[in-house]
Amino acid sequence: MKKRHVLELEPVGIIHSPYKNAGEAPRQNRDSGEISQIEVFEEFAAGLQDIEGFSHIVVIYWFHESQGYQLLVKPPGEDSLHGLFATRSPHRPCPLGLTVVALVAREKNILTVKGLDTIDGTPLLDIKPYLPGVDERPSVKVGWLEGKLGRRSS
Amino acid sequence: MKKRHVLELEPVGIIHSPYKNAGEAPRQNRDSGEISQIEVFEEFAAGLQDIEGFSHIVVIYWFHESQGYQLLVKPPGEDSLHGLFATRSPHRPCPLGLTVVALVAREKNILTVKGLDTIDGTPLLDIKPYLPGVDERPSVKVGWLEGKLGRRSS
Numbered sequence: 001m002k003k004r005h006v007l008e009l010e011p012v013g014i015i016h017s018p019y020k021n022a023g024e025a026p027r028q029n030r031d032s033g034e035i036s037q038i039e040v041f042e043e044f045a046a047g048l049q050d051i052e053g054f055s056h057i058v059v060i061y062w063f064h065e066s067q068g069y070q071l072l073v074k075p076p077g078e079d080s081l082h083g084l085f086a087t088r089s090p091h092r093p094c095p096l097g098l099t100v101v102a103l104v105a106r107e108k109n110i111l112t113v114k115g116l117d118t119i120d121g122t123p124l125l126d127i128k129p130y131l132p133g134v135d136e137r138p139s140v141k142v143g144w145l146e147g148k149l150g151r152r153s154s
Numbered sequence: 155m156k157k158r159h160v161l162e163l164e165p166v167g168i169i170h171s172p173y174k175n176a177g178e179a180p181r182q183n184r185d186s187g188e189i190s191q192i193e194v195f196e197e198f199a200a201g202l203q204d205i206e207g208f209s210h211i212v213v214i215y216w217f218h219e220s221q222g223y224q225l226l227v228k229p230p231g232e233d234s235l236h237g238l239f240a241t242r243s244p245h246r247p248c249p250l251g252l253t254v255v256a257l258v259a260r261e262k263n264i265l266t267v268k269g270l271d272t273i274d275g276t277p278l279l280d281i282k283p284y285l286p287g288v289d290e291r292p293s294v295k296v297g298w299l300e301g302k303l304g305r306r307s308s
Contacts, residue, residue: 005277007216009161009248040239044247047225049237053297057239060214060250062161071201083203085194085211085281088288093198094163094279096214098252100289123159125248127239131299134242135254136290143207145285 011123013040013109015061019119022065022090026117035104036116038124045109048127052106056130059116062123063095082144097122100130165277167194167263169215173273176219176244180271189258190270192278199263202281206260210284213270216277217249236298251276254284 017036019025038059040048051057069091072081084092101113111127171190173179192213194202205211223245226235238246255267265281 005165005216005218007163007165007218007249007277007279009163009250011159011161012247044225044239047238047247048240049226049235050240050298051237053295053300054240055295056291058252060248060252062159064159064161071198072203081203083205084201085198086202086204086208086283088282088285092280093166093201094214095161096163096250096280098212098214098282100291102291123161125161126246126250128242128252129240129297129299130291130294131242131296132291132294137210137254137256137284137286140284140286141207141209142285143283144204145283146207 009125011062011125012044013038013124015116015118015120015122015124017116017118017120017122021119025119033114036113036118038111038113038127040109040111040124042109048106048109048111051103051111051127051129054103054129056100057103057113058128058130058135059099059101059113059124060126061097061118062125063090063092063097064123065119066090066092066095069093086143096125100135163279165216165279166198167192167278169270169272169274169276169278171270171272171274171276175273179273187268190267190272192265192267192281194263194265194278196263202260202263202265205257205265205281205283208257208283210254211257211267212282212284212289213253213255213267213278214280215251215272216279217244217246217251218277219273220245220249223247240297250279254289
């Protein structure tokens with residue numbers, strides 16, 4: 001028998017973005033360059049100390065409007081099905097979103113960031129510093145997405 | 155009043171690693187090059203289709219042995235306190251871990267990966283394809299970690 005556990009997460013903030021719904025938000029590999037604000041709830045604000053020294057941060061959030069998922073999905077513009085874990089679809093068993101963004105400014109508990117592709121009101125779960133030696137890989141293969149990816153500017 | 159919600163996550167797999175406890179696991183910026191196995195539970199295995207085309211994947215997991223957190227932390231080897239969100243400490247309000255690893259092989263629902271720094275038995279929450287144009291940033295500042303980071307080999 002596998003031991004099954006449930007992890008309960010309470011958001012540490014909320015994301016204010018110009019995208020009011022999923023239709024307005026860019027696909028993750030298309031950077032609109034829009035500015036968003038990340039509001040970290042005040043009781044967690046002390047945890048932001050020194051964050052302004054980092055040019056980029058990893059933002060982890062809850063795809064809170066996602067309902068259900070399918071294990072095989074046909075991403076927009078694709079003709080064939082791909083395994084969910086080989087896509088960045090927001091509809092996942094654990095609906096966790098992940099975006100690396102440029103940190104433009106910090107004012108107290110508000111971070112201004114560029115390149116965050118979430119919709120307005122998205123619950124924030126975590127922020128980590130982006131570390132090139134840890135988060136970046138020098139050469140990669142991108143499987144079914146080969147030749148289909150734009151590069152982001154921020 | 156802020157609306158507070160709780161996100162309940164049920165793991166989609168389990169990580170089998172050579173590190174039996176936190177003392178054995180490498181710090182995230184020191185790649186040991188060890189091999190780990192990611193077991194995706196069979197009911198989610200169909201979601202792995204096409205994953206083998208990617209050389210690197212993003213693994214999101216639960217720091218399940220983490221208990222509590224402090225908003226200001228002194229990372230190992232550091233003399234001064236830093237905000238939690240400016241560190242990769244496993245002790246966080248939402249104890250979510252994130253590692254980019256090299257995908258060595260897939261056999262059915264078992265992924266063999268290199269560079270995963272979690273302890274044995276860590277619950278798996280999500281796998282995403284690593285996309286250089288999305289997850290990588292060309293130039294970055296790393297704040298208080300400047301000059302303190304090794305580079306990883308995988």
